Amino acid sequence: QQQVKQSPQSLIVQKGGISIINCAYENTAFDYFPWYQQFPGKGPALLIAIRPDVSEKKEGRFTISFNKSAKQFSLHIMDSQPGDSATYFCAAGGTGGGNKLTFGTGTQLKVEL
Amino acid sequence: DTGVSQDPRHKITKRGQNVTFRCDPISEHNRLYWYRQTLGQGPEFLTYFQNEAQLEKSRLLSDRFSAERPKGSFSTLEIQRTEQGDSAMYLCASSLNAGGETQYFGPGTRLLVL
Numbered sequence: 095q096q097q098v099k100q101s102p103q104s105l106i107v108q109k110g111g112i113s114i115i116n117c118a119y120e121n122t123a124f125d126y127f128p129w130y131q132q133f134p135g136k137g138p139a140l141l142i143a144i145r146p147d148v149s150e151k152k153e154g155r156f157t158i159s160f161n162k163s164a165k166q167f168s169l170h171i172m173d174s175q176p177g178d179s180a181t182y183f184c185a186a187g188g189t190g191g192g193n194k195l196t197f198g199t200g201t202q203l204k205v206e207l
Numbered sequence: 208d209t210g211v212s213q214d215p216r217h218k219i220t221k222r223g224q225n226v227t228f229r230c231d232p233i234s235e236h237n238r239l240y241w242y243r244q245t246l247g248q249g250p251e252f253l254t255y256f257q258n259e260a261q262l263e264k265s266r267l268l269s270d271r272f273s274a275e276r277p278k279g280s281f282s283t284l285e286i287q288r289t290e291q292g293d294s295a296m297y298l299c300a301s302s303l304n305a306g307g308e309t310q311y312f313g314p315g316t317r318l319l320v321l
Contacts, residue, residue, distance in 0.1 A: 136314055137313050193302070197249030199249050
């Protein structure tokens with residue numbers, strides 16, 4: 095099963111708050127888990143990515159938490175800002191599959207003042 | 208700009224017409240991917256190339272779709288006899304090599320089939 099399930103579908107957070115988006119996968123062959131940010135009319139842009147040999151990766155205000163046994167991973171956006179308002183996609187890829195990416199359905203984040 | 212470029216950015220066509228999209232990857236990126244994204248959904252994989260070789264095609268890529276990367280540089284995606292269900296954003300991405308390297312996406316070509 096190639097599916098990647100993402101939740102929530104939409105999220106409203108106050109400025110300065112923490113935004114949390116969750117994803118779950120089924121295919122244990124996946125070994126690369128990126129998060130992409132997409133603004134309307136634009137292509138997705140990579141935010142941060144993780145491999146299953148680590149449980150957490152942090153880059154600036156963005157952190158990925160990874161739970162290999164549960165086959166789940168999440169994105170935390172600390173100190174959320176209005177400029178973070180966008181759609182976020184988790185994805186999963188496997189080197190055995192040419193690293194083609196299977197994307198979640200997306201989370202529309204709105205950060206309010 | 209040294210990013211992935213796609214042309215055209217928008218295309219409106221009538222049902223039954225053929226359309227062709229072009230993708231120019233980042234220079235020296237040997238992997239090139241095509242994805243399709245419909246409104247409110249994540250991108251879905253269509254096909255990918257390693258240099259000029261097309262290595263995999265999704266079931267989503269019907270016989271009406273064909274992709275080429277003749278010299279291992281730019282790629283084209285052609286849709287023959289377009290249908291209204293083909294209306295979507297067609298995204299191209301490139302990466303330097305396999306093994307989890309970042310895929311850099313272009314701005315996409317938005318297709319509307321009337």
